[in-house]
Amino acid sequence: MSGEASKTIESKVLWGGKVSPFSISYGKMMMWIFLVSDALTFGGLLVALGFARHAAVTAGEFWPSSEQVFTHFPFTHAHLPLLYVAFMTFILIISSVTMVLAVEAGHRMDKKKVAFWLALTVVGGLIFLGSQVWEWSTFIAGPDGDITTWADNATLKQNFFLPTGEMVDGAAKLGQEGPHAYAMFFFFITGFHGFHVFTGVLFNFIILMNVLGGTYEKRGHYEMVEKVGLYWHFIDLVWVFVFTFYYLV
Amino acid sequence: MERDDIIEYSLHAHHSAEEGVKIRKKIYFVTALLSIITIVEVVVGVFISRSANEFANPGLWTSIKIGYIALTLIKAGYIVLVFMHLGEERKHFKWMILAPYIMFLLYLIFIALYEAVAVGHGMTL
Numbered sequence: 001m002s003g004e005a006s007k008t009i010e011s012k013v014l015w016g017g018k019v020s021p022f023s024i025s026y027g028k029m030m031m032w033i034f035l036v037s038d039a040l041t042f043g044g045l046l047v048a049l050g051f052a053r054h055a056a057v058t059a060g061e062f063w064p065s066s067e068q069v070f071t072h073f074p075f076t077h078a079h080l081p082l083l084y085v086a087f088m089t090f091i092l093i094i095s096s097v098t099m100v101l102a103v104e105a106g107h108r109m110d111k112k113k114v115a116f117w118l119a120l121t122v123v124g125g126l127i128f129l130g131s132q133v134w135e136w137s138t139f140i141a142g143p144d145g146d147i148t149t150w151a152d153n154a155t156l157k158q159n160f161f162l163p164t165g166e167m168v169d170g171a172a173k174l175g176q177e178g179p180h181a182y183a184m185f186f187f188f189i190t191g192f193h194g195f196h197v198f199t200g201v202l203f204n205f206i207i208l209m210n211v212l213g214g215t216y217e218k219r220g221h222y223e224m225v226e227k228v229g230l231y232w233h234f235i236d237l238v239w240v241f242v243f244t245f246y247y248l249v
Numbered sequence: 250m251e252r253d254d255i256i257e258y259s260l261h262a263h264h265s266a267e268e269g270v271k272i273r274k275k276i277y278f279v280t281a282l283l284s285i286i287t288i289v290e291v292v293v294g295v296f297i298s299r300s301a302n303e304f305a306n307p308g309l310w311t312s313i314k315i316g317y318i319a320l321t322l323i324k325a326g327y328i329v330l331v332f333m334h335l336g337e338e339r340k341h342f343k344w345m346i347l348a349p350y351i352m353f354l355l356y357l358i359f360i361a362l363y364e365a366v367a368v369g370h371g372m373t374l
Binding site: 023040043044048053054057061082099106108248 | 262263264269273291298314321325334338368
């Protein structure tokens with residue numbers, strides 16, 4: 001016999017069936033399988049967006065240039081395409097880094113550092129959620145935040161146009177709405193992702209409480225931090241694709 | 250009474266302080282790489298925007314689009330293999346996670362976009 005079966009593995013790391021498939025712990029493998037299923041959901045949503053867009057473009061309909069749709073930044077009325085989304089992307093990447101540093105500290109059983117990096121991850125997640133709230137409210141109510149002017153001030157209507165006031169394909173007049181599918185996909189995809197961020201922050205917070213309470217110190221390893229870390233990195237991973245396929249391409 | 254049928258186990262859950270220094274170095278390298286790629290994407294997006302180039306310079310825009318997707322896949326690769334440690338798992342586990350997903354999604358992208366073009370042609374008739 002060769003491979004795993006012939007190796008001696010410490011009995012306390014074996015699964016219930018007294019083997020340890022792929023030399024990976026049960027919880028981590030199940031988290032990976034969950035993430036694959038979640039990735040299929042997000043993949044399906046982004047492919048559906050591609051379907052709607054390709055069908056519309058082939059039919060000669062207008063599809064908005066995303067970088068011209070959201071051009072706002074807090075505390076200014078300047079025309080700043082992409083900058084705010086770039087800021088959100090950066091926040092998510094940095095919070096992913098603090099998470100991986102928390103996992104690394106966990107491998108050294110450094111409780112203080114784990115708590116420090118995990119707390120920063122929670123803060124990063126909250127900043128991202130707050131940024132998304134601001135983006136959504138600006139989208140819905142317009143840059144001045146006056147929700148009563150929904151009908152004529154909604155950014156999703158106004159900013160379908162180029163800075164020069166001309167349509168990309170010359171099909172529409174000023175003030176005409178773009179395809180509704182665009183706005184629906186925007187709120188559905190970023191909303192679904194935002195919900196994941198929300199639950200991710202929640203998980204991270206619960207695990208942070210456990211770290212501070214010494215649960216994993218007693219258990220002898222910080223694998224729970226690694227498992228919620230997988231989920232958190234997955235959220236960052238999804239955003240990388242949403243950023244590309246919604247704002248850039 | 251303490252139950253002994255629930256095993257709290259973990260594999261490869263520890264490393265020494267020296268190994269930690271090396272791992273952190275790799276983390277900082279990937280951080281810098283991801284940040285630089287994002288900055289490049291945003292700068293290109295602002296200065297060579299889709300709205301100004303999609304119809305004016307279709308050739309340039311197509312190559313930028315392919316560039317964006319390539320950069321995104323590089324970013325995704327580093328996140329999955331380094332941050333999520335999939336690169337350090339067993340080779341068979343890595344492919345058990347990646348291969349079915351990639352195969353299914355490549356087919357889904359192909360068939361959805363192919364059909365979208367057909368549907369779009371139908372809409373004009």
